[in-house]
Amino acid sequence: MRAPFEFCNTAVKAGSRHSVEIKVARLPTGAWTAMPAVILHGRHEGPVIWLSAAIHGDELNGVEIIRQLLRILVPKSLAGTIIAIPIVNVYGVTTGERNLPDRRDLNRSFPGSPRGSLAARLAHIFFEQVALRCAVGIDYHTGSNGRTNLPQIRCDMDDPETAGLARAFHPPLALHASLRDGSLRAAASRHGMKVLLYEGGEVQRFQRKVVQEGVDGTLRVLKFLQMIPAAPAPVETDMLESRSSMWIRAGCSGFARVQVGLGKLIEKGQAIATVADSLGGPESVVHAREGGMVIGRLNKAVVHRGDALVHVARVAPQ
Numbered sequence: 001m002r003a004p005f006e007f008c009n010t011a012v013k014a015g016s017r018h019s020v021e022i023k024v025a026r027l028p029t030g031a032w033t034a035m036p037a038v039i040l041h042g043r044h045e046g047p048v049i050w051l052s053a054a055i056h057g058d059e060l061n062g063v064e065i066i067r068q069l070l071r072i073l074v075p076k077s078l079a080g081t082i083i084a085i086p087i088v089n090v091y092g093v094t095t096g097e098r099n100l101p102d103r104r105d106l107n108r109s110f111p112g113s114p115r116g117s118l119a120a121r122l123a124h125i126f127f128e129q130v131a132l133r134c135a136v137g138i139d140y141h142t143g144s145n146g147r148t149n150l151p152q153i154r155c156d157m158d159d160p161e162t163a164g165l166a167r168a169f170h171p172p173l174a175l176h177a178s179l180r181d182g183s184l185r186a187a188a189s190r191h192g193m194k195v196l197l198y199e200g201g202e203v204q205r206f207q208r209k210v211v212q213e214g215v216d217g218t219l220r221v222l223k224f225l226q227m228i229p230a231a232p233a234p235v236e237t238d239m240l241e242s243r244s245s246m247w248i249r250a251g252c253s254g255f256a257r258v259q260v261g262l263g264k265l266i267e268k269g270q271a272i273a274t275v276a277d278s279l280g281g282p283e284s285v286v287h288a289r290e291g292g293m294v295i296g297r298l299n300k301a302v303v304h305r306g307d308a309l310v311h312v313a314r315v316a317p318q
Contacts (some may be wrong), residue, residue, distance in 0.1 A: 005041040005048075005081050008129065015043035015076040022129060024090065024122055033091065035126070038084045040073055046080025046227050049136040051218065052126070053085070055107050055184065057092015057099070058203040062140025065198075065214035072219070073228070080227045083130050089122070096204065098144060108182035123184075131188050136165065136225065137195045138218055139184055142210075143202045146300035147308070150262040150293075151200035151213040155185075157241065162194045168224035169196060169217035170234035172263055173295060175242045175313055196221070202299065240293060242313035247296075249306050250275050252284050256303040258310060260294050266312065267291045273309050290314065 002014035012018040018041070021034035051069065053062025066086040073082065087093050091100050099105050104119035112123030131137060143149040153166045154177035166174040177197070179186035185195045198217070201210035216232040223231035250256060254275040260266055266288050273286040286309060296311030303309070 002041075002043060002045065005039060007037075007039050007083070007133075010039075012039045012041040012081075014041055015078075016041055017070075017075050022125060024125060025118070035085060035090055035122075036087060037130070038070055038086075040070075040075045040078055040082040040084070042078030042080050042227065043076050044079035046078070047136060047225055048081045048083070048134045049138070049222075049225070049227075050083045050085065050130050050134045051138050051140075052088050052130070052184070053140040054087045054089050054093050055139065056105075056141065056144065056203075057089040057095065057097050059098075059140075059142040059144070060093075060204060061142050061201045061207055061210050061214065062198070063087060063093075064206045064211045065140055065218065068211065068215050069218055072215070073222075077229065078227060080225070082222075082227075083134065085126070085130060088126055091118075091122075098203070105182075107184060108180070110182055110184045110187035127184075127187060131184070131193065132191065135193060136221075137184075137188055137193055138198060138221065139195065140198045140200075140214060142200060143296055146202075147296055147298050147311075148202035148262065149199045149311075150295040151198070151210055151217075152295055152313075153217075154197040154199060155195065156189065157243075159194070162196070165194060165196055165221055165224065167239065168220050169198075170220060170239050171198070171213060171217055172237070173240045173242060173293060173313055173315075175245060175295070240313075240315050242293070242315050245292070245295065245311060245313040246290060247308040248272060248286060248288060248310045248312060249308055250286065250303045251305065253304045254278075254284070255301050256298060256307075256309060257301075258297050260297065260310060262294055262297060264294045265292070265315075266294060275303060288312065 004011035219231035
């Protein structure tokens, strides 16, 4: 019989599922704030991975991705162990805010500190109790600040093992992304963990296609790691890979109308948006400085000079 998995002073038996609350801090009321976790400890030997969402409290598609995965996965047929944390930033989710009450970005606070700010302490708890137990992590995010993202994986495509996981996930696009200091991915990578960051959709919403892409891609990664016996086949279209991306920005303030959709391939010089004032004046046409695939776009109407309108990934000609 496989040994139990020890987590938060709880022994999770092989082939079973267990819910745990990871205590974070006391509220001013005296009640505890806790980060919910579900551990699926497989009957067979295999890797330990984490699934995390809502590091930013208004980014919710990942919460639904993990919920659906927990309904699908069966510990008795699982090889290895999954630590699922559907809500990391418990403060932000309950208030509908991206950041923590101390106004810090949790994803710029890793690996954290047990004696630092609230963000640093929460980051430390997650990193010490969850991430350091794992070899692989998948972290789910969405667009922010009025923007929406094409489903995509961001990771270190120069690392063969990480690139293999990204290709197994098989999103529409995999973007080689540099590490940002203080991010969960950067802190975990320094400890040798392989991390995929899934981006898709926008804040404060569940979007069916984005969620389904995340669920199916995660299942394909688990099958690639030989943790589950089967997974949905990827769509027939090829996954594009990109080494870099750029934002196309508004040259003036006004009301924007973005004219290109997510996933579209655009050419250099193509008109992608217009910006106009409210008084019937002439429209300013925004052109693409380079060609590529649209992987993010602004949904808000009001823009100021320099605001990001369209995110373009540089891809090889098709």
